[in-house]
Amino acid sequence: MNYCYASKEIDREKAFQPIWSNELNEVFSDVAQYYDRANIFATLGLLNRLRDRFISTIDIQPNHKVLDVCAGTNVIGISLLKKQPELDVYAVDRSVAMQEVGRDRAQRHGFRIKAFICDVHHLPFPDNYFDVVTLQWATRHLRVIDVFSEINRVLKPGGHFHHCDMLRPANKLVEEFYYLYLKAIMGIIPRVFRSGPASLKCRNYFIDAIRMFYSTEELSALLSELGFSQISGHSVLGGTVGIHKARKPQLAAG
Template sequence: MNEPVNSPSTVSFGYEDIDAREKTARVGEVFSAVARKYDVMNDAMSGGMHRLWKDRFVRRVKPRSGEQILDMAGGTGDIAFRMEARGAQITVSDINQEMLDVGLERAVKRGIDTLVWSRQNAEELTFADKSFDAYTIAFGIRNVTHIDKALAEAYRVLRRGGRFYCLEFSTTEWPGFKEVYDTYSHKLVPRIGQAIAGDADSYRYLIESIRRFPTMPEFEKMIREAGFTQTKVEPIMGGLVAIHSGWKV
């Protein structure tokens, strides 16, 4: 496995380049601001399609009874609830306590008491080496400060034969649709955020963070460089969203 390269002193925060030491706190402020309306906004922004993407993602993960799975950046529980229903033992981790609080409340309402909830930084996990059979992260990795460190940590905590799955926005390659989506996301999503969550700026950042995220081939290369093999990219809607996967052998 390759170690993460020396991290840059500046990183992207939406379209800004900021001191790397500031990003974790600033991203934290974004998710603290949107936590209570996060799932409502996901429905509004995607027309409910995020639910289908997450269903498809979990089908690819194939959680099985008795498996130990770490769901990173999974605060509100969307992925964890789906995997728990298949019998896996899920640890839900997120750097943001407000997001975890929302997930805990949702779990109580659903009568689900088998999940483990743990506040964690994806770049510095406190779990022991080789603790999990699978590592999942959905719509979260683009928000970490140093993606290479998060990938290295995912590799470290997985057992041999463990699998890595990431659901993340990318750049659609469908002709015509890309331009329509760019207009929608940049002009309308912040307005929707203001109307529903009273917060245009946070949703402006979330859209800009998608644009600054590596392309599908670039991100797959990063996953390989972290040590994973048999990497695969499954584009959805031409790459608007993609499922990335790899194995630790």
């Protein structure tokens, strides 16, 4: 493992582990009922377009086993089932409240998603189990090396990992304007959606987590370090969002 990535992960964990362990569950319990509406608001209505772009990168076939990591309210699983109803979709998340919203949403669409509440750094599935794994809008709250390694483990050889998240813009000017926007929007959302104390307490964290996160290019390089191949990474909205696709290599013959 490249030293700079290992060192960065140590720094991220030192800075944020108390929040990751003790506060984020309360935050997501607080925001679960309005989480999707708040994200649409925060992205000025662009979230659905970003989601459609992400979904368009995912190649799925009937009976594929698909795992959605940090599935939240099951928006991605439902979108994939609309695209291919014969998928076998699994969801993992740490938040019971978010998954309760996701379960109800899937049922309203007539879909069944197999849900597991767990620590996503330790996925409760055997090796080489899934054809496709997705992860979106959550990686900045995780130990990236650990969770990406677990995703590699549960993917079948030749399977694909699809990732989308808010990233740190590579352009410094864009980066500073981005933080100003986030600071402003994080001041507005609690008033619009009447956020509770847990969410209010973590407003600065959500900006700091991006400051210490990766750019699109850095995340591509990290995926390569962890053994993924055929990696593509695309920056969206000036590098504030990155969409990645990577493949677990096939086993060598013989």
